[in-house]
Amino acid sequence: MEFKMKKDVGFTTTTEYGELHVAGDEAYGFRPFQLMVASIAVCSGGVLRKILEKKRIQIEDMTIDTKVDRIEEEANRIEKIYIHYRIKGENLNENKIKQSIELASKNCPMAQSVKGSIEIEETFELV
Template sequence: MIFNMKEVGFYSDVEYGKLNVAGDEKHGFRPYQLMVSSIAVCSGGTLRKILEKKRMHVEDITIKTEVERNENEANRIEKIFIHYLIKGNELAEHKIQQSIEIAHKNCPMAQSVKGSIEIIETFEIVN
């Protein structure tokens, strides 16, 4: 990827389109938002594949995130809380919990920050 400077922040032309990144939300995505998005969506996508392989019919997954940052350490991300709202029929809680654990071990983004950012994953089944 190539990032080019603009008046506020940087941009990159990627296959999907233009990616604007800046410290100010008025001018692009903030870097921490991209980090959290990468981890949450990678984890959610991996979870979805695992649930499909287990033949669990999932109609929808919503991912809610919260971030804990440390102002004393350059405002670094310390923890990411990921909460899955999973909609479907005849979903077994223990199978979903097992699937989340497997997904965490197989998500490249979560594994990339292992040991530096704590990721806490929870879920609930919604109908």
Template sequence: MEFKMKPDVGFFTEVDFGRLDVAGDEQYGFRPYQLLVSSVAVCSGGVLRKVLEKMRMDIKDIHILADAERVEEEANRVSKITVHFRIAGNNLDEKKIEKAMVLTRKNCSMVQSVAGSIEIEETFEIVQ
């Protein structure tokens, strides 16, 4: 990826999907920590979806709630990311989903990339 400086604030890159603007100020683009949290949450969600499908679970929807805790005294670094999955489907088995969550953590490249640096907490609930 190649990032170019914008005249006002931040940087941008062009990818196949389109332009990605990144800046420390939300008025000019996505904030870097938002992209970090999004990467962890959506990577986990995608892996979870595949694992549940391989387990032949009838998934209708996965809604992800993600939040970050930051340490102001340490350059405002992200210390913890909380990811909560709200899973809807037919005849969902809580025990199978618990097993899927373990596999998801192990196979999500973004979670594994930050392991040891950022605490990742993943939870789920079954919704109708």
């Protein structure tokens, strides 16, 4: 990826899906921490979805909510990411979903890339 400096604030890159604007100020694009949280949450959710499919556990829908703890005194670094899955389906087994989430966490490249530096807490509810 190539990022080009914008005249005002931030950088931009072009992907097959369009332009991505990244800046420290939300008025000019996505903030870097938002992209990191999105990468980890969506990667984990995508891996979870594949695991559930392989286990033949059918879900109707999944929503991922995130929350972030940052440490201002340490360059505002991300300390912890909370990922909460809301999974919709019929006759879902809580234990199987929990095991699948644990397996997904171990197989998500983005989560594994920050292992040891950012804590990730995953929870779920069946709706």
